[in-house]
Every structure is written in structure tokens, then in C-alpha cells.
Amino acid sequence: MLYHNSGSLSSSSNTDTLAIDQALSLREDGKLKELSTNRHGRLLFTALLENFCQLYDSDPSRSRRLFTLICQTLKRIGIVDEEYIEELAGIRSTYQSALHHLITQARGVLFEEDQGKQAPLPIERYIPERSYEELQGALQRISASSNPSSSQQHSQPNSFTSDPWLHTKHSRYANDFEELQILGKGGFGAVYRVRNRVDGAEYAMKKIFPTFQQMPYTKIFREIKSLAKLDHPNIVRYYASWLENTSEIVPNVHKPTLSSSRMIQGLESLDISREDSITIANKEDSLYYDDYSNNDSIIFAAEVSGQSDNIYIQKASPEAGETSDSYHDRDSASKYGSSYDDIIEPPGDSSVRYTSTIAPLNCFILYIQMQLCTDDLESYLFRRNSRVSFPLSTIDAQIHIDLFRAILHGVIYIHEIAHLIHRDIKPSNVFLAKSLTVDRGSVPLYSYRDKENNDLDNYTPKLGDFGLVIDNEGKTLESVSFSKDLQHISPMDATQHVGTMTYAAPELLDALASHGNVPVSEAIDVFALGMVLFELLHPFDTAMERASKLRDLRQGVLPDKFIENYVCESSLILWMTARDPSKRPMLSEVLKCNLLPSHVAEVSFEKPEAMFPSQSIGTDNRYLVKIIEENRQLREENILLRNELERLKKK
Numbered sequence: 323m324l325y326h327n328s329g330s331l332s333s334s335s336n337t338d339t340l341a342i343d344q345a346l347s348l349r350e351d352g353k354l355k356e357l358s359t360n361r362h363g364r365l366l367f368t369a370l371l372e373n374f375c376q377l378y379d380s381d382p383s384r385s386r387r388l389f390t391l392i393c394q395t396l397k398r399i400g401i402v403d404e405e406y407i408e409e410l411a412g413i414r415s416t417y418q419s420a421l422h423h424l425i426t427q428a429r430g431v432l433f434e435e436d437q438g439k440q441a442p443l444p445i446e447r448y449i450p451e452r453s454y455e456e457l458q459g460a461l462q463r464i465s466a467s468s469n470p471s472s473s474q475q476h477s478q479p480n481s482f483t484s485d486p487w488l489h490t491k492h493s494r495y496a497n498d499f500e501e502l503q504i505l506g507k508g509g510f511g512a513v514y515r516v517r518n519r520v521d522g523a524e525y526a527m528k529k530i531f532p533t534f535q536q537m538p539y540t541k542i543f544r545e546i547k548s549l550a551k552l553d554h555p556n557i558v559r560y561y562a563s564w565l566e567n568t569s570e571i572v573p574n575v576h577k578p579t580l581s582s583s584r585m586i587q588g589l590e591s592l593d594i595s596r597e598d599s600i601t602i603a604n605k606e607d608s609l610y611y612d613d614y615s616n617n618d619s620i621i622f623a624a625e626v627s628g629q630s631d632n633i634y635i636q637k638a639s640p641e642a643g644e645t646s647d648s649y650h651d652r653d654s655a656s657k658y659g660s661s662y663d664d665i666i667e668p669p670g671d672s673s674v675r676y677t678s679t680i681a682p683l684n685c686f687i688l689y690i691q692m693q694l695c696t697d698d699l700e701s702y703l704f705r706r707n708s709r710v711s712f713p714l715s716t717i718d719a720q721i722h723i724d725l726f727r728a729i730l731h732g733v734i735y736i737h738e739i740a741h742l743i744h745r746d747i748k749p750s751n752v753f754l755a756k757s758l759t760v761d762r763g764s765v766p767l768y769s770y771r772d773k774e775n776n777d778l779d780n781y782t783p784k785l786g787d788f789g790l791v792i793d794n795e796g797k798t799l800e801s802v803s804f805s806k807d808l809q810h811i812s813p814m815d816a817t818q819h820v821g822t823m824t825y826a827a828p829e830l831l832d833a834l835a836s837h838g839n840v841p842v843s844e845a846i847d848v849f850a851l852g853m854v855l856f857e858l859l860h861p862f863d864t865a866m867e868r869a870s871k872l873r874d875l876r877q878g879v880l881p882d883k884f885i886e887n888y889v890c891e892s893s894l895i896l897w898m899t900a901r902d903p904s905k906r907p908m909l910s911e912v913l914k915c916n917l918l919p920s921h922v923a924e925v926s927f928e929k930p931e932a933m934f935p936s937q938s939i940g941t942d943n944r945y946l947v948k949i950i951e952e953n954r955q956l957r958e959e960n961i962l963l964r965n966e967l968e969r970l971k972k973k
């Protein structure tokens with residue numbers, strides 16, 4: 323049975339009813355059932371095969387290689403899919419564990435029979451015949467007998483459990499990684515600094531707690547694999563992903579901030595329920611997460627029931643009336659003292675529902691292993707703004723233009739080479755990796771960490787958090803965090819919430835406000851980058867100032883002083899943030915612009931000449947002149963409107 327955790331589980335809720343209806347209709351779908359049966363069969367098969375390989379070779383690494391080799395062969399002839407070999411290893415171990423219990427139990431029954439005792443339950447009930455439903459029946463019984471009170475009636479000789487080939491596989495995460503520190507928590511999980519026990523290197527590990535999306539897990543793996551193919555110095559490297567079922571303590575990592583937090587219904591344990599299904603369910607009285615997202619939270623409903631598909635990630639409908647949060651926490655509070663964003667939080671949104679609950683979960687966790695980055699652009703800008711005032715010195719301006727250029731290289735790579743659109747470009751999603759040498763894509767930057775040390779260090783900006791990527795042919799890589807940030811916001815919210823909305827292109831907000839189709843276009847990223855360029859070149863003294871100037875820019879208005887200081891850059895920013903997406907430049911055009919002279923260590927691409935022909939756009943360009951004129955007009959209109967507003971307020 324599928325469950326969802328849309329905040330309120332009241333069955334009277336329309337959204338809940340809808341989700342349940344959807345789940346029911348899925349169940350009725352014979353094809354899905356067939357698919358599900360197929361998957362269980364394959365999982366069971368690979369579980370047995372893995373154990374079988376362990377029988378042939380007691381050396382764990384050799385038996386593993388043997389297993390992989392056989393699976394690769396079976397994959398070629400279509401018997402198993404790629405995902406069953408690596409990513410589902412954790413799930414496979416559940417099957418191994420279940421089979422282990424099953425056999426142990428059955429042997430216990432035989433043992434008792436041999437002793438002339440009456441078996442407590444007929445053996446047929448323990449041994450599956452052909453269908454996995456019967457296996458589930460057995461699993462259910464085993465589950466019941468595994469609790470201390472009932473297990474006694476089925477006690478068996480200890481020697482059974484020491485069968486070497488029955489040893490179950492342990493968590494890949496626990497085996498291969500040492501967890502060092504929590505880096506922060508996003509809407510759907512937490513990110514940890516970890517050390518790989520094998521190569522000794524440190525990584526960032528994102529653990530996505532059971533989430534919910536209308537997408538089979540295999541698709542998620544495929545998508546993450548596509549991210550793993552991205553190879554560019556200005557893109558965070560993705561290494562691997564896999565799913566495990568695990569008993570985990572959900573960390574409560576957030577410090578209370580002014581950001582509103584939400585509760586998401588937590589997840590009950592992996593439950594072997596009466597319907598003979600393994601289900602991750604949530605309950606009314608379930609656990610709390612501290613969260614910044616709205617409630618279209620996500621669960622994995624992992625069913626081994628014959629009634630529905632097995633492991634599905636399905637989006638829950640948010641409750642009516644829920645709005646998006648404004649600025650994310652992003653741990654600026656916890657890392658750097660008072661949060662930069664907190665100050666611009668709309669006053670009405672300051673309720674702190676911080677929960678200290680530590681929730682034990684038995685659930686599926688999606689692990690995503692990424693490159694570890696020690697800093698991010700948002701934190702950097704926060705530090706810089708506390709040290710430097712507008713206008714930047716010529717040298718500082720150049721440093722930040724170089725930084726922008728490096729980010730641009732990364733985004734161009736994802737647009738032109740990977741054919742993806744990021745859709746969530748913002749300073750907190752641009753990480754900064756320090757390097758000792760001048761690396762490809764790196765820029766010299768002051769870190770502003772240490773008052774005494776004003777040396778330039780090399781940093782490589784890296785675009786990360788690909789939760790929102792979409793392929794530019796419009797085939798959605800269904801966005802995880804997108805819905806969290808932007809869905810179900812009223813136009814009022816869109817204008818009030820400076821935070822998350824700051825970098826979102828207007829057409830995106832319009833589409834969301836009118837519940838229309840979300841546009842798929844590179845222009846969305848161009849807009850966001852234009853906003854980022856302005857922020858890079860304009861230090862703000864206060865968060866209020868930042869909020870108001872970024873809001874003005876969204877209306878097409880730049881501060882006079884900024885235009886005076888950066889005429890060409892202003893033109894570029896206004897071009898990139900044009901309200902009409904069709905009027906925005908392509909990023910390759912932005913790069914051609916002679917406003918962005920290259921001080922960045924050049925990066926080579928597959929098709930460099932196609933992407934970066936040298937052609938300059940100067941101030942005499944008629945398009946730029948037109949933009950400056952439009953900006954002047956807009957500013958005048960804006961002043962008139964503000965005066966009018968003031969006049970009306972006074973009445």
C-alpha cells in the first residue's frame with residue numbers, strides 16, 4: 323500500500339484523497355503489477371546470485387568481482403538491469419536478510435520436528451513456492467517472530483546463523499565511508515562530509531531521506547548517472563548514487579533561525595505489514611523533521627506487496643494554502659553567525675518551529691556521493707560585503723568579473739554540452755573549492771576569512787545542487803527542490819519573498835502563479851546569472867539594501883550609481899535580466915562580450931571554437947545603447963510609481 327506524507331495525513335484532506343486515488347489507480351494497472359513482480363524477481367535472483375558467489379569464493383572482494391562479472395553478462399542478455407548490480411545492493415541485502423531468516427526459521431522447524439516436537443507453525447507457511455506473495459507471507463511471520471517476545475518460540479541452534487554464505491551484506495555507506503561532519507540540511511535530506519575508507523579521500527555525501535515523486539527509483543539512478551557524466555572544473559563532481567534501506571537517526575541539524583521551518587511527517591519504520599508488504603509508511607503521530615520546504619515532501623513507498631508497484635517515489639500534493647518559504651537557511655546561520663538572509667526575511671514569516679526531535683527511521687535512503695567543497699558563493703559574498711563597500715576598486719571589480727566568467731563557463735557547459743538547464747542558479751548553489759595551484763577554471767580571490775591575511779588564493783567556483791536540472795529538450799528530470807521552492811506560491815508571495823524568488827526568472831514565477839506549464843529554456847539560467855553578476859559587482863551594506871536593489875533589478879532597474887560606475891556591465895546585466903526571455907542573450911553571446919576579458923585559466927571543451935568565437939560587443943553596440951535608454955525610462959517610471967504609492971499611503 324502506498325502512503326504519502328503531505329504534512330497532514332487527515333484522510334479528509336483533498337490532496338491526500340487525491341494521492342490515495344492515484345495510488346489506487348496505480349495498483350489497478352496490471353502492467354505496473356507485472357513490472358513490480360518482475361523487479362522483485364530480479365532482486366531476489368540477484369540476492370541469491372550474490373550469496374552463491376560468496377559460496378564459490380570466500381574472499382569478499384573476489385566474490386564481489388565474480389558477482390559483478392556474472393551480472394554484467396546477465397545484463398547483456400537482458401536478465402538483470404544495471405541498477406540491480408550497484409545501486410540496489412542495499413535493497414538486495416534486505417532480500418538476503420529475509421531469505422536468511424527464512425531458511426533459519428525453516429531449519430528450526432525441521433530441527434524441532436527431528437526432536438519429535440510439534441512444529442509451532444506448519445513449514446509450508448515458511449517456505450515460499452513460486453510467487454513472491456508467499457515469500458511476503460513468510461517475511462511477515464519472520465518479522466513477528468523477530469520481536470523478542472515471540473522469537474523465543476522459534477529458537478534455533480546458533481550454528482544455523484553462522485552459515486558463511488548466509489551472511490547478509492551490510493550497508494555500503496557504513497562499510498565504505500566514515501562520517502565526519504554534517505555540512506547542512508536541505509529540503510530533502512542532509513549533506514555530510516565523509517571519508518572514503520578505501521581511497522582515503524573526503525567527499526560530500528547527500529542523503530536524501532525517503533522522498534516522494536512520481537518517478538520510479540530506476541529513473542532517479544539514471545538521472546544521477548547522467549550528472550555523474552558531467553565533467554567540468556566549474557561543476558561539482560558527482561561520483562555515485564545508491565539506495566539502501568537502513569536504520570538511521572535523522573539528524574536535527576538546523577539551528578533555529580528566522581526562517582520558518584516546517585514539519586514533515588516522518589516515516590514509520592520499514593514495516594512488514596498485514597498486507598504482506600514491506601512499506602515505508604507514515605502516521606499521524608509520526609516524527610518531525612525540521613525543514614524549510616513546503617510540504618510536498620517525498621517518501622519512498624517500498625512495496626513488496628503484490629498489489630502495487632514496489633519502490634515508488636511519488637509527489638504528494640501540498641496542502642491548499644501552503645506557501646513557499648522565503649529564504650533558505652543554507653546554514654549561513656550555523657556556519658557564519660547571524661544569517662545574512664534572516665535579516666531580509668519577511669516579518670510574517672518568522673515563526674520558529676524548531677524541533678529537537680531525533681527521529682529513528684528504518685527506511686530507504688538515497689545516497690549521492692559528490693565532490694566536497696568547503697565554501698560557497700553566498701557565504702563568500704556575505705563575508706566580502708562586511709569588508710568592502712560599493713563601489714568596488716578596479717581590481718576587485720575585475721576579480722569578481724573573473725569569478726562570474728568562470729561560473730559562466732560551467733553553465734555554458736551544462737547548456738551546450740550536457741544539454742541541461744539548471745533552473746536554480748543562485749550564490750548558495752555555487753560552491754568554491756580552494757586550490758593550491760592555478761587550476762583550470764580557477765580564479766584568484768580574497769577569501770575574506772581572515773582579517774590579517776589579505777592574500778589572493780585560488781578558488782574554483784563550481785555549480786552544484788542539480789536537484790532542479792531539466793534536459794533542454796523538455797524531458798523533465800523531475801525537479802526535486804524546484805517544487806519545494808517555487809510551487810504553489812501566490813503572486814503576492816512571489817513579490818514579497820525576496821529570498822528564494824530572487825534569482826527566479828519572471829516567466830517561471832508567472833507560470834507557477836497561474837499554475838501553467840513551467841517554461842523550459844536556457845533563458846531561465848541567463849536571468850539568474852544576470853542577477854548573480856549584479857550581486858558580484860555590488861557590495862551591500864545591509865540585507866535590506868540588498869533585498870531592495872535586487873528587487874528593483876527584477877523590475878529592470880539598476881541604481882544610478884551602479885550604472886555610472888559600470889556602464890558596460892550594467893548593459894549586460896539588464897540584457898540578461900530582460901523581462902522578456904526571448905530578449906535575453908545566449909550565454910555564449912555573453913561570453914563573447916568584451917566586458918568579460920579573460921583572466922580566468924581557460925577551460926577546454928569538446929567544441930571550444932563553436933562556443934567561444936572571439937567577437938566583441940562594445941558600448942557602441944546599438945543593442946546595449948537601447949538597453950541603457952530603456953533602463954532610464956524604467957527608472958523614471960519606477961520613481962513615478964513609488965511617488966504615487968507614497969501619496970496614496972498618506973491619504
Ligand SMILES: Nc1ncnc2c1ncn2[C@@H]1O[C@H](COP(=O)(O)OP(=O)(O)OP(=O)(O)O)[C@@H](O)[C@H]1O
Pocket residue numbers: 505506507508509510511512513526528558650652653692693694695696698750753786787789803
Ligand atoms: N558538494 C558539497 N560540498 C560541500 N557542502 C555541500 C555540498 N553540497 C551541499 N553542501 C551543503 O550542504 C547543505 C545542504 O545542501 P542541500 O543541497 O541538501 O540543500 P540546499 O541546497 O541548502 O537546499 P535545497 O537542496 O533544498 O535547495 C548546504 O549547506 C550546502 O551548502
